[in-house]
Amino acid sequence: MRHFPKAELHVHLEGTATPSLIKNLSLTKGIELNPKIFSTDLSRFVWNDFADFHNVFEEFFKTITSKDDYALMAYLYLAQLAQQNCVYAELIVAPFHAIQRDIPYEHMLQGLSDGIEKARAEFGIESRILMALMRHYGPTMAMHDIKRITEQCHPLVVGINLVGDITQYEIKAFEQVFDHARSKNLHLSCHAGEIDGGPKEMWQAINILGVERISHGVSCLEDSKLVETLIEKQITLEVCPSSNVILKMYPSYAEHPLRKLKDAGLLLTLNTDDPGFFNINLTHEYIVAQQYFNFSEQELLAATQQSIRAAFIEEPLKRKLLEKTNYKFTF
Numbered sequence: 001m002r003h004f005p006k007a008e009l010h011v012h013l014e015g016t017a018t019p020s021l022i023k024n025l026s027l028t029k030g031i032e033l034n035p036k037i038f039s040t041d042l043s044r045f046v047w048n049d050f051a052d053f054h055n056v057f058e059e060f061f062k063t064i065t066s067k068d069d070y071a072l073m074a075y076l077y078l079a080q081l082a083q084q085n086c087v088y089a090e091l092i093v094a095p096f097h098a099i100q101r102d103i104p105y106e107h108m109l110q111g112l113s114d115g116i117e118k119a120r121a122e123f124g125i126e127s128r129i130l131m132a133l134m135r136h137y138g139p140t141m142a143m144h145d146i147k148r149i150t151e152q153c154h155p156l157v158v159g160i161n162l163v164g165d166i167t168q169y170e171i172k173a174f175e176q177v178f179d180h181a182r183s184k185n186l187h188l189s190c191h192a193g194e195i196d197g198g199p200k201e202m203w204q205a206i207n208i209l210g211v212e213r214i215s216h217g218v219s220c221l222e223d224s225k226l227v228e229t230l231i232e233k234q235i236t237l238e239v240c241p242s243s244n245v246i247l248k249m250y251p252s253y254a255e256h257p258l259r260k261l262k263d264a265g266l267l268l269t270l271n272t273d274d275p276g277f278f279n280i281n282l283t284h285e286y287i288v289a290q291q292y293f294n295f296s297e298q299e300l301l302a303a304t305q306q307s308i309r310a311a312f313i314e315e316p317l318k319r320k321l322l323e324k325t326n327y328k329f330t331f
Protein backbone atom coordinates (compact mmCIF):
# COMPACT_ATOMS: atom_id res chain seq x y z
CA MET A 1 0.00 0.00 0.00
CA ARG A 2 2.96 2.31 0.55
CA HIS A 3 3.49 2.60 -3.22
CA PHE A 4 -0.19 2.95 -4.11
CA PRO A 5 -0.85 6.38 -5.72
CA LYS A 6 -2.27 8.88 -3.23
CA ALA A 7 -3.20 12.53 -2.74
CA GLU A 8 -4.24 14.45 0.35
CA LEU A 9 -6.53 17.47 0.82
CA HIS A 10 -7.04 17.65 4.58
CA VAL A 11 -3.95 17.88 6.75
CA HIS A 12 -3.04 20.59 9.24
CA LEU A 13 0.63 21.44 8.87
CA GLU A 14 0.92 22.15 12.61
CA GLY A 15 -0.41 18.63 13.24
CA THR A 16 2.25 16.98 11.08
CA ALA A 17 5.15 17.74 13.41
CA THR A 18 6.59 14.55 14.84
CA PRO A 19 7.94 14.09 18.39
CA SER A 20 11.48 13.69 17.06
CA LEU A 21 11.30 16.96 15.09
CA ILE A 22 9.98 18.85 18.12
CA LYS A 23 12.54 17.25 20.45
CA ASN A 24 15.36 18.20 18.08
CA LEU A 25 14.13 21.78 17.76
CA SER A 26 13.82 22.08 21.53
CA LEU A 27 17.40 20.82 22.04
CA THR A 28 18.87 22.96 19.26
CA LYS A 29 17.15 26.10 20.51
CA GLY A 30 17.49 25.37 24.23
CA ILE A 31 13.72 25.57 24.70
CA GLU A 32 12.66 23.46 27.66
CA LEU A 33 9.49 21.47 27.14
CA ASN A 34 7.39 19.50 29.57
CA PRO A 35 8.86 15.97 29.09
CA LYS A 36 5.42 14.46 29.75
CA ILE A 37 4.27 15.42 26.26
CA PHE A 38 6.54 12.73 24.79
CA SER A 39 6.37 8.96 25.24
CA THR A 40 9.63 7.63 26.69
CA ASP A 41 10.78 6.17 23.36
CA LEU A 42 9.87 9.46 21.60
CA SER A 43 7.59 7.56 19.23
CA ARG A 44 4.46 9.58 20.05
CA PHE A 45 2.99 12.58 21.80
CA VAL A 46 1.12 11.71 24.99
CA TRP A 47 -2.39 13.08 25.42
CA ASN A 48 -5.63 11.65 26.76
CA ASP A 49 -8.53 13.76 25.57
CA PHE A 50 -9.40 16.70 23.37
CA ALA A 51 -8.43 19.35 25.98
CA ASP A 52 -5.13 17.60 26.59
CA PHE A 53 -4.55 17.46 22.84
CA HIS A 54 -4.64 21.29 22.77
CA ASN A 55 -2.36 21.56 25.81
CA VAL A 56 0.26 19.35 24.16
CA PHE A 57 -0.01 21.43 21.01
CA GLU A 58 0.53 24.68 22.93
CA GLU A 59 3.56 23.15 24.61
CA PHE A 60 5.31 21.72 21.58
CA PHE A 61 4.55 24.71 19.36
CA LYS A 62 6.85 26.78 21.58
CA THR A 63 9.66 25.34 19.45
CA ILE A 64 8.26 26.82 16.22
CA THR A 65 9.83 30.26 16.21
CA SER A 66 10.91 31.19 12.68
CA LYS A 67 10.25 30.96 8.96
CA ASP A 68 12.85 28.18 8.76
CA ASP A 69 10.76 26.06 11.13
CA TYR A 70 7.77 26.42 8.81
CA ALA A 71 9.99 25.50 5.87
CA LEU A 72 11.23 22.44 7.74
CA MET A 73 7.74 21.29 8.80
CA ALA A 74 6.42 21.62 5.24
CA TYR A 75 9.47 19.98 3.68
CA LEU A 76 9.57 17.03 6.10
CA TYR A 77 5.89 16.27 5.74
CA LEU A 78 5.93 16.52 1.95
CA ALA A 79 9.07 14.35 1.81
CA GLN A 80 7.27 11.75 3.91
CA LEU A 81 4.23 11.92 1.60
CA ALA A 82 6.37 11.64 -1.53
CA GLN A 83 7.89 8.45 -0.12
CA GLN A 84 4.32 7.08 0.06
CA ASN A 85 3.74 7.89 -3.62
CA CYS A 86 1.53 10.86 -2.77
CA VAL A 87 1.53 13.13 -5.81
CA TYR A 88 -0.33 16.12 -4.39
CA ALA A 89 -1.14 17.67 -1.01
CA GLU A 90 -2.94 20.73 0.29
CA LEU A 91 -1.54 21.93 3.60
CA ILE A 92 -3.92 23.75 5.96
CA VAL A 93 -1.92 26.33 7.90
CA ALA A 94 -3.20 28.72 10.58
CA PRO A 95 -1.53 32.17 10.40
CA PHE A 96 -2.88 32.71 13.91
CA HIS A 97 -0.33 30.31 15.44
CA ALA A 98 2.59 32.07 13.75
CA ILE A 99 1.44 35.59 14.54
CA GLN A 100 0.72 34.64 18.15
CA ARG A 101 4.40 33.63 18.39
CA ASP A 102 5.66 36.86 16.79
CA ILE A 103 6.45 35.22 13.47
CA PRO A 104 5.24 37.76 10.88
CA TYR A 105 2.72 36.44 8.34
CA GLU A 106 5.09 37.11 5.45
CA HIS A 107 7.89 35.16 7.16
CA MET A 108 5.59 32.21 7.69
CA LEU A 109 4.55 32.39 4.04
CA GLN A 110 8.15 32.56 2.84
CA GLY A 111 9.06 29.56 5.00
CA LEU A 112 6.14 27.53 3.66
CA SER A 113 7.03 28.45 0.12
CA ASP A 114 10.70 27.47 0.67
CA GLY A 115 9.71 24.09 2.12
CA ILE A 116 7.20 23.36 -0.64
CA GLU A 117 9.62 24.36 -3.43
CA LYS A 118 12.41 22.26 -1.93
CA ALA A 119 10.14 19.19 -1.71
CA ARG A 120 8.94 19.74 -5.27
CA ALA A 121 12.51 20.06 -6.57
CA GLU A 122 13.69 16.93 -4.75
CA PHE A 123 10.67 14.65 -5.03
CA GLY A 124 8.36 16.14 -7.66
CA ILE A 125 5.48 16.39 -5.19
CA GLU A 126 3.05 19.25 -5.87
CA SER A 127 1.52 21.13 -2.98
CA ARG A 128 -0.63 24.16 -2.21
CA ILE A 129 -1.59 26.06 0.94
CA LEU A 130 -5.03 26.67 2.46
CA MET A 131 -5.02 29.34 5.14
CA ALA A 132 -7.01 28.37 8.21
CA LEU A 133 -9.37 30.84 9.87
CA MET A 134 -10.10 30.12 13.53
CA ARG A 135 -13.83 29.66 14.11
CA HIS A 136 -13.62 30.12 17.89
CA TYR A 137 -12.14 33.62 17.60
CA GLY A 138 -15.17 34.78 15.66
CA PRO A 139 -15.90 36.56 12.39
CA THR A 140 -14.23 39.88 13.25
CA MET A 141 -10.85 38.23 13.76
CA ALA A 142 -11.44 36.01 10.72
CA MET A 143 -12.18 39.09 8.59
CA HIS A 144 -8.98 40.67 9.82
CA ASP A 145 -7.06 37.51 8.86
CA ILE A 146 -8.68 37.14 5.44
CA LYS A 147 -7.81 40.73 4.57
CA ARG A 148 -4.17 40.13 5.44
CA ILE A 149 -4.21 36.90 3.39
CA THR A 150 -5.72 38.57 0.33
CA GLU A 151 -3.57 41.69 0.57
CA GLN A 152 -0.42 39.56 0.49
CA CYS A 153 -1.59 37.10 -2.11
CA HIS A 154 0.81 34.32 -3.02
CA PRO A 155 0.52 31.81 -5.89
CA LEU A 156 0.77 28.84 -3.51
CA VAL A 157 -2.10 30.09 -1.33
CA VAL A 158 -5.16 28.82 -3.16
CA GLY A 159 -7.89 28.77 -0.56
CA ILE A 160 -9.16 28.96 2.99
CA ASN A 161 -10.62 26.57 5.54
CA LEU A 162 -12.63 27.36 8.68
CA VAL A 163 -11.23 25.34 11.62
CA GLY A 164 -11.42 25.08 15.40
CA ASP A 165 -13.88 24.82 18.28
CA ILE A 166 -17.46 24.85 17.00
CA THR A 167 -19.26 25.79 20.22
CA GLN A 168 -19.10 29.58 20.14
CA TYR A 169 -19.95 30.74 16.64
CA GLU A 170 -22.24 29.25 14.04
CA ILE A 171 -20.82 28.76 10.58
CA LYS A 172 -23.27 31.27 9.13
CA ALA A 173 -21.51 34.06 11.09
CA PHE A 174 -18.61 33.78 8.62
CA GLU A 175 -20.65 34.56 5.49
CA GLN A 176 -18.97 37.91 4.77
CA VAL A 177 -15.51 36.46 5.41
CA PHE A 178 -16.11 33.74 2.83
CA ASP A 179 -17.70 36.24 0.42
CA HIS A 180 -14.53 38.32 0.65
CA ALA A 181 -12.31 35.28 0.03
CA ARG A 182 -14.41 34.26 -2.97
CA SER A 183 -14.23 37.78 -4.41
CA LYS A 184 -10.44 37.43 -4.32
CA ASN A 185 -10.56 34.11 -6.17
CA LEU A 186 -9.70 31.94 -3.19
CA HIS A 187 -11.23 28.47 -3.03
CA LEU A 188 -13.37 27.51 -0.04
CA SER A 189 -13.48 24.58 2.32
CA CYS A 190 -14.78 24.37 5.87
CA HIS A 191 -14.72 21.95 8.81
CA ALA A 192 -18.29 20.78 9.40
CA GLY A 193 -20.22 17.66 10.29
CA GLU A 194 -17.51 16.37 12.64
CA ILE A 195 -17.71 15.92 16.45
CA ASP A 196 -20.98 17.51 17.71
CA GLY A 197 -21.45 19.14 14.32
CA GLY A 198 -24.53 17.70 12.68
CA PRO A 199 -26.16 18.29 9.31
CA LYS A 200 -27.27 21.81 10.30
CA GLU A 201 -23.76 23.22 10.09
CA MET A 202 -23.10 21.41 6.84
CA TRP A 203 -26.19 23.09 5.36
CA GLN A 204 -24.80 26.45 6.48
CA ALA A 205 -21.42 25.67 4.94
CA ILE A 206 -23.09 24.81 1.62
CA ASN A 207 -25.87 27.39 1.44
CA ILE A 208 -24.33 30.37 3.25
CA LEU A 209 -20.56 30.01 2.82
CA GLY A 210 -20.81 28.37 -0.60
CA VAL A 211 -17.99 25.91 0.05
CA GLU A 212 -16.63 23.66 -2.68
CA ARG A 213 -15.54 20.92 -0.26
CA ILE A 214 -16.22 19.97 3.35
CA SER A 215 -13.58 18.85 5.84
CA HIS A 216 -15.02 15.69 7.50
CA GLY A 217 -18.78 15.96 6.80
CA VAL A 218 -19.28 12.41 8.04
CA SER A 219 -22.50 13.22 9.91
CA CYS A 220 -24.33 14.00 6.64
CA LEU A 221 -25.92 10.55 6.63
CA GLU A 222 -28.35 11.75 9.32
CA ASP A 223 -30.10 13.83 6.64
CA SER A 224 -30.99 12.23 3.31
CA LYS A 225 -31.77 15.60 1.69
CA LEU A 226 -28.27 16.74 2.62
CA VAL A 227 -26.74 13.64 1.04
CA GLU A 228 -28.73 14.35 -2.15
CA THR A 229 -27.53 17.96 -2.16
CA LEU A 230 -23.88 16.99 -1.64
CA ILE A 231 -24.11 14.62 -4.59
CA GLU A 232 -26.01 17.08 -6.77
CA LYS A 233 -23.56 19.90 -6.09
CA GLN A 234 -20.57 17.53 -6.38
CA ILE A 235 -19.20 18.63 -3.01
CA THR A 236 -16.27 16.47 -1.98
CA LEU A 237 -15.89 15.24 1.60
CA GLU A 238 -12.37 15.22 3.03
CA VAL A 239 -12.78 12.22 5.32
CA CYS A 240 -10.26 11.31 8.04
CA PRO A 241 -11.33 7.91 9.44
CA SER A 242 -8.61 7.50 12.09
CA SER A 243 -8.99 11.09 13.31
CA ASN A 244 -12.71 10.47 13.91
CA VAL A 245 -12.00 7.29 15.86
CA ILE A 246 -8.99 8.60 17.81
CA LEU A 247 -10.93 11.75 18.82
CA LYS A 248 -13.80 9.45 19.87
CA MET A 249 -16.46 10.64 17.43
CA TYR A 250 -16.97 6.90 16.86
CA PRO A 251 -15.94 4.22 19.37
CA SER A 252 -14.19 2.14 16.71
CA TYR A 253 -13.78 1.75 12.95
CA ALA A 254 -16.75 -0.65 13.02
CA GLU A 255 -19.06 2.29 13.80
CA HIS A 256 -17.45 4.71 11.34
CA PRO A 257 -19.69 5.42 8.31
CA LEU A 258 -16.96 5.39 5.61
CA ARG A 259 -18.49 2.43 3.74
CA LYS A 260 -21.99 3.91 4.02
CA LEU A 261 -20.75 7.27 2.69
CA LYS A 262 -19.15 5.49 -0.25
CA ASP A 263 -22.23 3.39 -0.98
CA ALA A 264 -24.45 6.49 -0.79
CA GLY A 265 -22.55 7.79 -3.82
CA LEU A 266 -20.79 10.67 -2.08
CA LEU A 267 -17.49 12.03 -3.41
CA LEU A 268 -14.87 10.90 -0.91
CA THR A 269 -11.19 11.46 -0.25
CA LEU A 270 -8.93 9.88 2.40
CA ASN A 271 -6.89 12.12 4.69
CA THR A 272 -4.88 12.17 7.92
CA ASP A 273 -5.95 15.48 9.60
CA ASP A 274 -3.15 15.60 12.27
CA PRO A 275 -0.81 12.70 11.49
CA GLY A 276 1.98 13.73 13.90
CA PHE A 277 -0.47 13.81 16.78
CA PHE A 278 -2.21 10.60 15.82
CA ASN A 279 1.00 8.75 14.96
CA ILE A 280 -0.41 7.72 11.59
CA ASN A 281 0.37 8.45 7.95
CA LEU A 282 -1.61 8.58 4.71
CA THR A 283 -0.74 4.96 3.86
CA HIS A 284 -2.32 3.99 7.17
CA GLU A 285 -5.62 5.61 6.14
CA TYR A 286 -5.63 3.72 2.83
CA ILE A 287 -4.95 0.48 4.72
CA VAL A 288 -7.78 1.30 7.14
CA ALA A 289 -10.17 1.86 4.22
CA GLN A 290 -9.12 -1.47 2.73
CA GLN A 291 -9.12 -3.56 5.91
CA TYR A 292 -12.03 -2.15 7.90
CA PHE A 293 -14.27 -0.89 5.10
CA ASN A 294 -13.46 -3.39 2.38
CA PHE A 295 -12.38 -0.75 -0.15
CA SER A 296 -11.23 -2.37 -3.38
CA GLU A 297 -8.17 -1.07 -5.23
CA GLN A 298 -10.51 0.71 -7.65
CA GLU A 299 -12.27 2.42 -4.76
CA LEU A 300 -8.95 3.48 -3.24
CA LEU A 301 -7.81 4.80 -6.59
CA ALA A 302 -11.12 6.63 -6.93
CA ALA A 303 -10.35 8.38 -3.61
CA THR A 304 -6.94 9.46 -4.91
CA GLN A 305 -8.44 10.54 -8.21
CA GLN A 306 -11.19 12.48 -6.43
CA SER A 307 -8.59 14.33 -4.33
CA ILE A 308 -6.94 15.45 -7.56
CA ARG A 309 -10.22 16.33 -9.27
CA ALA A 310 -11.36 18.35 -6.25
CA ALA A 311 -7.95 19.96 -5.67
CA PHE A 312 -7.80 23.74 -5.79
CA ILE A 313 -5.51 23.78 -8.82
CA GLU A 314 -5.80 24.45 -12.53
CA GLU A 315 -7.03 21.76 -14.95
CA PRO A 316 -3.73 21.11 -16.81
CA LEU A 317 -2.01 20.27 -13.51
CA LYS A 318 -4.91 18.01 -12.55
CA ARG A 319 -4.46 16.11 -15.82
CA LYS A 320 -0.73 15.80 -15.22
CA LEU A 321 -1.26 14.48 -11.70
CA LEU A 322 -3.97 12.06 -12.80
CA GLU A 323 -1.52 10.71 -15.39
CA LYS A 324 0.96 10.15 -12.59
CA THR A 325 -1.54 7.85 -10.90
CA ASN A 326 -1.57 5.71 -14.08
CA TYR A 327 -5.31 5.76 -14.10
CA LYS A 328 -7.39 6.10 -17.25
CA PHE A 329 -9.51 9.20 -17.01
CA THR A 330 -11.87 11.25 -19.13
CA PHE A 331 -12.53 14.93 -18.96
Ligand SMILES: [Zn+2]
Pocket residue numbers: 010012191215273
Ligand atom coordinates in the same frame (compact mmCIF):
# COMPACT_ATOMS: atom_id res chain seq x y z
ZN1 LIG B 1 -9.05 19.06 10.26
